[in-house]
Amino acid sequence: MSLEVKLQVFEGPLDLLMHLIDKNQIDIYDIPIVTITEQYMAYINAMQKEDMDVTSEFLVMAATLIDIKCKMLLPKEVNEDGEEEDPRAELVEKLLEYKMYKYMAYELKDMQMDADMQWFRAKDLPQEVKDYEMPIDFSDLIGDTTLTKLNSIFQELLKRQEDKVDPIRSKFGNIEKEEIDMDAKTLYIKAYIREHDRFSFRQLLEKQHSKTEIIVTFLVMLEEMKLGEIEIEQETTFGDIIITSRKAS
């Protein structure tokens, strides 16, 4: 099934799922999980391509769908009453609950439009009434509040703030997203292969600064091998890998 050219924006993963279910006219109690998962993934991919905001919630739902898909393939689990459990049950329940509130939201909207026809009046005190000052009874206001109580409330607030700071992670320092230009890296490694007819893989890796860079290097090596540009030798397991450029030999 092809997706609309203009991607619709959904409130969240449940909203997207409801849309897919409606569009396919599926019985919510019997969701064809394979089809829905495929369509869901296709949508997320399209979102990523369009550079739309794919929040983690969408990805979590993707994982859930795949998990259900796997469970559907396995023999059904049996609960205490000897009934087969449907791996989709929890998701269906969530969807129904969500759909219910979405439906109520429309009802409320209608009520709001109706109520909007009633107008009110701004407060308008006559000047004489405005000018009159009535004292505030502070002892009544403060009641049994003591300074000690105020203090303990403040302490509790501070503690809550403290709790919010993860004592381990807060010490990690900043985590910055690394900007790696894949194409540039590929060109660099290809040039390295051309310049060095025969070299150690380990040495090449030592020139890389981050995990991502190492992964990219590894991927480029695999690609070059597939294209037959290089040959590799490894004497022992976990030993160094020696790379020879084909052009050299």
Next chain:
Amino acid sequence: MTREEGAAIVEAILFTMGDSVEINALAKAMEEEPKNIKEYIAYLKEKYEKEDSGIGIIELDKAVQLCTKKEMYEYLVKIAKAPKKAVLTDSLMETLSIIAYKQPITRLEVEKIRGVNSDHAVNRLVEFGLVQELGRLDAPGRPLLFGTTEEFLRSFGVRSIEELPAIGTVQVEEFKAQAEAEVNLKLDI
């Protein structure tokens, strides 16, 4: 005081204050029993129901407020600027309906039902005065509990949250029937 006198005082107070006034506050100011106040309100209600009245009275929880009759809307828009109303997007309406039906509720519970972080939506609703903090839940982290405000009741034309349209299994059954009908339809084709 007579019913007429009492009704006149209640009318004057509500007219001046514009906003809703609690029945207990009326009782205190008028030095009367709340049940008498309710009688005066009933008298006013009857008076306003007549054809020669353009105003009405709405009851909110334990308070009352004057408003124009809905039929007057067409004339009012011609002469007065419509009061500014909060424009609620779909995501705000969704969040609001969950809070309205499940209050008191924490942000996390709202998030669970919507399947998406709803902090922003809840904050907006608080800003609009439709939702308020009700206190904190006695659980780890003492999360804030939220519920609807009197402004919510006013905006949606109900006297209390009990008056909201019922939500329940009936609705769910309806969805079920709908879904099944759709499936059958598909098979028929």
Next chain:
Amino acid sequence: MTREEGAAIVEAILFTMGDSVEINALAKAMEEEPKNIKEYIAYLKEKYEKEDSGIGIIELDKAVQLCTKKEMYEYLVKIAKAPKKAVLTDSLMETLSIIAYKQPITRLEVEKIRGVNSDHAVNRLVEFGLVQELGRLDAPGRPLLFGTTEEFLRSFGVRSIEELPAIGTVQVEEFKAQAEAEVNLKLDI
């Protein structure tokens, strides 16, 4: 339209507008002759003269306006000037404790500590006379700074904010140690 219907519409318009409205403007909105409008106004005047009405109508040159009857003022004072339901709710107490200990402080800083918009709470405390504006912070937007009032000190029986129970760094360190111990415990398992 009948006199009753006309009077009702005039009433609704005057109620909403609050201010005086010109007879010509009423005529235009209602698509009626000014002389008819005057008739509706006369009808209203008669209605308001009855004992069961707390409002009246003032006729100015070419305009009219609704008002509260003078004899109702004593009740208005009692209700409009009555001390607001004087209760320090949890959210007010939280806000007050933050302001007391961190003054001078902006609304935004209070919000950061509480994790929720606290404008309403700050405003209430100002209304109650427990908190006051101290000036503006020399920062973008020049936000208002708040602190406690003399009334706050008086009410809590202290002479200065230095006399508030201490909230030492020791305490904070303790929380930190506690939190770390909890985490380590988790890691040990």
